[in-house]
């Protein structure tokens with residue numbers, strides 16, 4: 001009786017909070033979750049841009065459970081759906097997915113549940129949803145809402161355009177009364193406008209959270225020479241942790257994974273060219289492991305919700321700042337400190353620009369994409385706080401330096417090398433774009449092998465004895481990044497020529513200065529070390545685990561691992577490390593105390609309460 005009265009007085013948001021606590025075991029809404037949920041509960045459409053780990057899924061899961069009818073979730077990837085549905089079912093929510101992998105008998109059962117009104121959530125792919133027979137059948141059932149996950153896929157200005165997503169605009173006409181919620185983690189202002197236009201959300205509220213990810217420690221370095229040595233060095237310096245290494249080609253993922261395994265790292269390769277079952281097995285292996293390194297192309301990632309990824313290393317740079325933030329963002333989803341390390345080179349930039357130029361798209365789109373490539377390299381090769389640069393790129397104002405990236409911790413010095421730049425540019429002019437970078441440097445040093453009489457007679461031959469070979473290489477890199485020199489790929493034997501004519505003239509006239517960066521190696525290493533110890537301290541603090549509680553924590557993890565194996569789900573779907581750490585600290589002796597732990601909702605209490613209490617009891621007793 002009492003609870004019925006309370007129910008009557010409660011606002012929709014109070015009831016949503018109640019579900020957050022009872023079903024999901026979280027104490028409070030985070031960031032913009034509450035206003036977004038309130039908007040959808042009021043029956044209005046909206047767009048929400050929340051950072052990775054910001055809790056986007058609850059924004060549509062809770063309203064789907066509260067509003068009458070079925071909540072439809074459009075998601076681009078089967079892996080993403082599988083994981084979310086498994087997590088929902090663990091929490092006792094009636095959720096299912098319909099995709100091409102579901103066998104007919106199961107499909108029939110899912111439709112029966114949809115039509116009987118037994119399902120709260122149904123995950124579908126865009127092309128699956130837009131199939132005429134599907135729309136017809138769905139028109140017969142009441143819908144609570146339609147959520148469009150990874151909504152940036154709708155925009156060609158974004159970084160992950162999927163033509164299937166374009167069809168989703170029609171949902172506005174087909175289901176005019178159903179609120180639609182578009183959610184994404186990364187979209188700059190232009191992409192956001194485009195998403196809203198495409199999905200017909202121009203009159204709807206837009207919620208944009210800060211793009212800050214304070215748990216991420218960013219760094220980037222220019223590639224030195226070829227090969228995998230640096231990547232192996234970076235990974236082996238981080239033993240016993242899970243990480244993702246992104247490589248630019250399928251072949252490279254295999255080779256890098258092998259190089260890492262040779263050093264004893266449990267590394268797996270992953271790319272779209274692998275046989276399907278192998279991909280599934282490796283993904284599962286990675287998700288199940290407490291420490292594993294996935295070496296992958298960008299085919300791997302969307303929907304990989306492993307919360308304890310401690311580093312993402314780009315062995316080859318990402319395609320844009322959006323892609324950077326999305327890919328790096330897969331580290332540290334549990335909120336504990338994690339690292340994003342990017343290796344990049346001028347050849348990568350030249351390749352990206354060339355690929356963009358060759359794409360079969362409108363000139364306007366091409367121009368935007370060229371700018372995106374340039375913006376990425378300005379960020380990677382820049383001198384200001386990296387995290388702040390990303391946030392400004394996404395349109396945030398009043399952003400402060402993060403204080404923890406490699407540039408904030410200050411290992412970069414700049415020196416004026418305008419005079420040397422003039423020499424290098426003159427040499428490039430004289431050589432007429434016929435040679436590669438190595439030959440240009442040799443020319444400046446007067447060390448060209450078998451030099452022709454013609455070349456030796458040029459006024460620029462041997463003009464630069466003041467710089468070492470390495471210093472000239474750095475400077476030409478710099479000139480390439482600034483667009484003062486340009487690299488013509490020439491089938492893998494790139495030729496260096498002069499870049500933007502106006503800018504080059506400005507350098508010759510001395511109106512434009514060229515500053516070269518020297519990243520002091522030793523201090524950088526020191527900073528890394530300092531950071532590492534601080535990091536492990538922080539992660540211990542945030543898990544709040546005293547050494548005395550460690551054995552119980554490990555016992556709980558062992559129990560979870562057995563449970564996960566027998567159910568064929570990733571361990572974190574059962575309980576997060578954080579939840580287990582809290583249990584190990586609090587040592588609840590009864591169900592009521594256990595339910596107060598963050599991450600323990602009613603469903604999980606019913607399912608695992610006894611088992612967990614037993615593990616705790618064995619330690620206490």
Ligand code: ADP
Pocket residue numbers: 026027028029030033050051052053054055056057058305307333
């Ligand atoms: P994303 O926005 O990246 O899709 P998810 O929806 O997967 O994020 O949520 C990320 C993690 O944060 C999940 O493990 C989820 O359980 C947790 N989470 C979401 N909302 C809350 C909350 N209000 N309080 C505590 N944890 C939350």
Ligand code: ZN
Pocket residue numbers: 384385386387388401402403404405406407408
């Ligand atoms: Zn910074």
